[in-house]
Amino acid sequence: MRQEHEHAEFLEESTKNKYFGFKCLHYSVSEASKSLRVMVLNKTGEAGVVRVATIDDAAKAGEDYEAVDTQLVFAKNEKEKFVEVIIHDDDSWEPDEDFFMQLYDVNTDAELDGKDCKTRITIIDDDKPGAIYF
Secondary structure (H helix, E strand, O other), X not given: OEEEEEEHHHOOHHHOOOOXXXXXXXXXXXXXXXXXXXXXXXXXXXXXXXXXXXXXXXXXXXXXXXXXXEEEEEOOOOOEEEEEEEEOOOOOOOOOEEEXXXXXXXXXXXXXXXXXXXXXXXXXXXXXXXXXXX
């Protein structure tokens, strides 16, 4: 089960980054899905490079998902690329957990400005909690 919501296209233009951004600001993915593809937009269509990295929250890299820290190289007229995140499936019940993906300037490692430069990813647990019987 995969679900996307909170699309960046509904943000005011003045709050977005004018060069790069995520298409969606919040993804939900079942841990059984094994992976999720996150779309990054090159809004100008000019050749450019942007760094994409994951940030732990309740979901932890190595336990719940595989960390991503990569550079996306866009050729002229290339408007979108995908970053794939590997999701770990376990057999233990736990609450749904979030982590984030952030866009960075490749020269300074500074976070890019704009509300569309960070996306939240929620891993939905597909295991049922145990039962107690008396």
